[in-house]
Amino acid sequence: MLEVTLPDGAKKEFEDGASALDVAESISKSLAKKALAAKVNGELWDLTRPLDGNSDVAIITERDPEALELFRHDAAHILAQAVQELYPGTQVTIGPVIEDGFYYDFARDKPFSTDDFEKIEKKMEEIIDRDLPIERQVWKKEDAIAHFKGIGEKYKAQIIDDIIPPGEPITLYAHSNQWSDLCRGPHLPSTGKLPKAFKLMKLAGAYWRGDSNNEMLQRVYGTAWANPKDLKAYLTRLEEAEKRDHRKLGRELDLFHMQEEGKGMVFWHKKGLAIWHAVEGYVRRRLDAEDYEEVRTPQVLDRKFWEQSGHWDKYRENMFIAETAEDETLSLKPMNCPGHVQIFKQGQKSYRDLPLRMAEFGACHRYEPSGALHGLMRVRAFTQDDAHIFCREDQIEDETARFITLAKSIHSDFGLETHHINLATRPDVRAGSDEFWDKAETQMMNAARKAGVEPVIAEGDGAFYAPKLDFIVKDAIGREWTCGTIQLDYVLPDRLNAEYIGEDGAKHRPVMLHRAILGSLERFIGILIENCAGAFPMWLAPTQVVVASITETAADYAQSVVDKLEAAGIRAEIDVRNEKINYKVREHSVQKIPYIAVVGQKEAEEGSVALRQFGTKNQIVLPLEDALARLSEEALPPDIARAKSLHN
């Protein structure tokens, strides 16, 4: 006999060998019918898997969030069966659940085409209709390898061989006697339980076991949901995201362009650059307030320099290198740190100079692989909001904590919420002793806690010389972006011989903290565009106000309004074209201008403007002075607005 504790605390006795399904049946027929799996002692289990002694059991139905994971996992299996039925000779590899769906990697000589999707989806529905019982089987490792080799599934055999320790039993999941796959499970009780709310989305190449030295497999991505309504909502969400694409908005709003002759390079147009200046100016003020000193270092430096820093060895392939007529080899700087160390090294530094915070809006060039380029998000010429904090070891925690607070505040001013902070720990291939890593990781952890943040551990993601903290922010539609980083470095000061005179009169190595808050201006503006869907908050908008006249008689007055707005520091444009006001309103609304100030004969006579805010349909008529006050107030960057409200 075994005792089962239900979620409400009720206890029930069952025969040995009873499964969660028996538990569900004992509660009600309808529950047994709806049951998809069970949570047994907190772990997701197959419904029909015999319980292992006394257990806490919760029945999972379609309404539980865990159900989605089951659906997606089963959708992956059913996809694999469908593909193998339709295209014999295709080998299966792995098919995990991912955010919003699943994928399955196949090995097949002939490439799949998205035209095949309809046929495959039909076959999947057919397999669902067959309602095949899904059976969990425990195999011995050797038998499983022999089995998969026997049916020509060399990838599966290899997975088992490489990953499963010898002697450990492994599980296969079988769709009746028609198909089976190596899988940890759990799964639905039968294929018929998968809701017909899935869709194959895209095709992609993917390296076997994620290694670019291996052959490339064909990956089929799909999405799966509990019901057709959720599926439709998801597809709508994708369409909405597409409308925010910064590449599309960049063209429509005339912010920037890119072209073949400068792959991965941005041509900033007037309006895009206006955003840039607003962002840069804001960050500069925030850094000033935190006692950073801004510098600028050379764009091109001799090869010797990069050899010394170690970048030549490790990243030469990704550097833009030039040979001069006088036989020098130079490189465009891929990063700013070595330059900053040179400034640090000018003259003698005392312990009293530390911490020294050196900032640069540093234009860097990296020859990124062509396939990595993506709009503003991944470019070859970019400007980092870079800074290096030279400090003593005992200052690391305070400086890091202080930085975290600053970065969070800046992100939030841009309307991005800090979702979490990752602590990237020691990678497999690394420099430095375990004691060093223990200490460094603890320092970063303590610093985060000091700033009131509990970091999420990202195992093995650190740089080869030190751990780092990465900021993950969430945008308006819930997407996550890695934005901002702080990285501990003991190596570069050593390589480049940075030193300061300590209290003891002796020379010491400073520690460097590499840090960025936006990452690169290019990418960050890309994120901003997508976050606000092109409708920038007033302080960032390239054009903040358009003054539109109704008839020519108001043209002079319109010009005087623009003059006053500009005198108040507002980015204003005039529109006195001979067009209907409807036309002008539409055009500037499409351009997502925050305010349209309409002036006609009436406004000219009484010295007022009719303000129409973007996103609203009604307008308010204000005396010009009031409108000026209101617009200047609204156009203030958040830091200045805060300072002003403190002052008042």
Next chain:
RNA sequence: GCCGGCUUAGCUCAGUUGGUAGAGCAGUUGAUUUGUAAUCAUCAGGUCGCGGGUUCGACUCCUGCAGCCGGCACCA
């Protein structure tokens, strides 16, 4: 870099089985002087991504390259 797809006017897209291209919007010019999301007309606009081949003839077929898109790998 790797796999797959795409590339026709500034933009969004048509273009039947191979007979050298069309629409809407934007632009030009003219008329219209207008009260909150598109006034009417007019004209102009293309080496059909680039190169090679097949063909009497190629935007259409084949091939090489490039760029872009979706992923993978990479991201100091």
